[in-house]
Amino acid sequence: xxxxxSDNDPENKNTWLQFAKYSQLAFVFPAAIVVGLGxxxxxxxxxxxxxxxxxxxxxxxxxxxxxxIREAASxxxx
Amino acid sequence: xxxxxxxTPTDYVMILPIIMLTLFALGILLFDLLAPEWKRLNAFVAxxxxxxxxxxxxxxxxxxxxxxxxxIYNHVEVLRLHRLPPQFALSGSMIIDALTVxxxxxxxxxxxISILISMRYLDEEHxxxxxxxxxxxxxxxxxxxxxxxxxxVLIFIGLELMAISTYILVGFLRSNRRSNEAxxxxxxxxxxxxxxxxxxxxxxxxxxGSTNLIEIRSIIGRQVEVSxxxxxxxxxxxxxxxxxxxxxxxxxxxxxxxxxxxxxxxxSITAFMSVAVKAAAxxxxxxxxxxxxxxxxxxxxxxxxxxxxxxxxGANLAALTQTNLKRLLAYSSIAHVGYMLLGLVALTSxxxxxxxxxxxxxxxxxxxxxxxGAFAVVTSLRHRNVIGDEIDDxxxxxxxxxxxxxxxxxxxxxxxxxxxxxxxxxxxYIFLSxxxxxxxxxxxxxxxxxxxxxxxYLKIANAVFMRAPLDNEKLPVSFGMRIALxxxxxxxxxxxxxxxxxxxxxxxSIGLG
Numbered sequence: 001x002x003x004x005x006s007d008n009d010p011e012n013k014n015t016w017l018q019f020a021k022y023s024q025l026a027f028v029f030p031a032a033i034v035v036g037l038g039x040x041x042x043x044x045x046x047x048x049x050x051x052x053x054x055x056x057x058x059x060x061x062x063x064x065x066x067x068x069i070r071e072a073a074s075x076x077x078x
Numbered sequence: 079x080x081x082x083x084x085x086t087p088t089d090y091v092m093i094l095p096i097i098m099l100t101l102f103a104l105g106i107l108l109f110d111l112l113a114p115e116w117k118r119l120n121a122f123v124a125x126x127x128x129x130x131x132x133x134x135x136x137x138x139x140x141x142x143x144x145x146x147x148x149x150i151y152n153h154v155e156v157l158r159l160h161r162l163p164p165q166f167a168l169s170g171s172m173i174i175d176a177l178t179v180x181x182x183x184x185x186x187x188x189x190x191i192s193i194l195i196s197m198r199y200l201d202e203e204h205x206x207x208x209x210x211x212x213x214x215x216x217x218x219x220x221x222x223x224x225x226x227x228x229x230x231v232l233i234f235i236g237l238e239l240m241a242i243s244t245y246i247l248v249g250f251l252r253s254n255r256r257s258n259e260a261x262x263x264x265x266x267x268x269x270x271x272x273x274x275x276x277x278x279x280x281x282x283x284x285x286x287g288s289t290n291l292i293e294i295r296s297i298i299g300r301q302v303e304v305s306x307x308x309x310x311x312x313x314x315x316x317x318x319x320x321x322x323x324x325x326x327x328x329x330x331x332x333x334x335x336x337x338x339x340x341x342x343x344x345x346s347i348t349a350f351m352s353v354a355v356k357a358a359a360x361x362x363x364x365x366x367x368x369x370x371x372x373x374x375x376x377x378x379x380x381x382x383x384x385x386x387x388x389x390x391x392g393a394n395l396a397a398l399t400q401t402n403l404k405r406l407l408a409y410s411s412i413a414h415v416g417y418m419l420l421g422l423v424a425l426t427s428x429x430x431x432x433x434x435x436x437x438x439x440x441x442x443x444x445x446x447x448x449x450x451g452a453f454a455v456v457t458s459l460r461h462r463n464v465i466g467d468e469i470d471d472x473x474x475x476x477x478x479x480x481x482x483x484x485x486x487x488x489x490x491x492x493x494x495x496x497x498x499x500x501x502x503x504x505x506x507y508i509f510l511s512x513x514x515x516x517x518x519x520x521x522x523x524x525x526x527x528x529x530x531x532x533x534x535y536l537k538i539a540n541a542v543f544m545r546a547p548l549d550n551e552k553l554p555v556s557f558g559m560r561i562a563l564x565x566x567x568x569x570x571x572x573x574x575x576x577x578x579x580x581x582x583x584x585x586x587s588i589g590l591g
Binding site: 029030033061064076 | 087091094097101105108109112113115119
């Protein structure tokens with residue numbers, strides 16, 4: 001049987017698992033937004049436009065929310 | 079005024095903060111529906127939304143939007159030296175000038191602090207739902223439309239969006255009868271005043287054939303110039319419009335809703351209403367009354383003098399006898415409206431115009447931080463079975479939470495206008511503008527009524543430091559609350575000790591920086 005507090009302790013594992021889930025949620029949302037904004041800005045430079053960054057940002061936020069909801073829903077089910 | 083019949087990409091850049099807030103508010107609603115176990119995350123998502131909106135705002139001056147077109151201030155003679163000509167958006171119905179940016183930033187700061195103080199409070203009340211944060215963001219969108227609107231239709235839609243969101247927020251404690259009652263009272267009186275306001279605006283539309291404030295200003299201005307007087311219908315339109323505006327800022331005798339709504343609402347929402355909703359109403363009042371209906375200043379100035387003295391007298395006297403903290407702060411908030419209205423009186427004078435405008439804007443800024451700080455401390459008193467809104471509940475706070483007690487003293491002294499705290503500078507510029515415009519009696523009254531304020535603020539301080547606590551348990555203060563108290567405390571002290579950058583910011587907002 002694993003000693004309490006060790007990495008093999010089931011309770012400790014559970015805490016780490018929860019921490020991983022939370023940090024994944026905290027990461028996925030801004031990441032989607034940054035990717036959307038970055039792609040929009042790159043397209044603006046490439047196509048010499050001035051508004052695609054905004055479209056990228058908005059799409060990034062929408063994608064961020066979709067991912068956030070999916071992750072949170074699946075984390076709740078586990 | 080260059081106007082496109084269609085929306086251009088520039089329009090979207092200018093309303094980007096509003097788009098951000100809308101997306102985040104809708105996202106929070108969906109997230110709360112589909113992942114209901116993650117209540118606390120909603121607050122962080124809302125804060126992220128505010129951050130994105132703020133990024134959109136800070137981007138506005140940098141991308142050169144203020145270069146180019148002559149704007150609304152060119153109609154106000156005193157401000158002809160405006161260095162940042164504004165830009166119009168959405169077919170000329172919205173103006174993005176420095177004043178808009180100033181108010182938008184103020185709303186975002188107030189909303190962020192309100193969200194920080196809400197998190198543990200909602201847990202205590204067992205009412206942690208995502209729509210709370212979504213409604214705050216929707217109210218913010220309404221406020222932004224009110225501050226940026228130059229078309230009475232947009233202003234009215236913004237006002238209603240803000241008001242409807244706030245009615246729901248006031249009644250958010252569904253199982254609490256006081257909260258429900260407050261919400262209903264606020265809704266009924268709010269709907270009534272909106273009706274009067276809409277009636278006044280419709281009369282202006284009928285008289286001028288335009289819903290644009292700039293056009294209304296020029297047509298009414300010409301009419302007054304030709305006939306020498308505004309005429310009965312214009313006067314009626316002005317009085318009904320002004321009544322609606324004065325109701326929204328809770329000036330006596332249109333204040334009855336405020337103490338009840340403030341007392342019954344969740345404390346975090348009382349904090350939000352007392353600063354953000356009030357600042358939005360002031361933004362709308364400045365746009366409509368000073369800029370849109372400026373040529374009628376001779377008619378509305380005497381009304382404002384009466385309405386300025388009444389809140390100072392009535393609210394200061396009523397506050398003296400209050401034992402409920404939220405009610406006391408509600409009356410104090412009405413008294414502060416009186417001081418700001420004194421600035422509006424001075425605003426009608428050519429000599430004092432700039433100082434009065436600066437005074438009102440600085441007052442709104444300092445009031446936001448010091449009042450939010452005071453309400454944050456009151457919110458933190460909610461614990462287990464203690465509602466925490468009576469003066470008895472704050473008794474002995476020094477023994478239970480010394481840092482919060484010290485900060486409360488700073489907020490209270492600042493609200494009373496004691497130097498070197500932020501509240502002093504708010505009052506100083508208002509009284510200075512009154513002296514410049516030769517309203518010596520009003521300036522004297524303002525100073526005298528400040529002494530009344532000192533009495534009831536020190537009554538709270540007396541309870542905090544001199545009385546024994548009813549409950550000896552240490553007060554649990556959440557991390558969000560600590561951040562909110564730190565921000566408001568630093569701002570209240572900072573503006574008081576080193577007001578220069580904030581004054582520069584205010585000057586910039588009216589186009590002088």
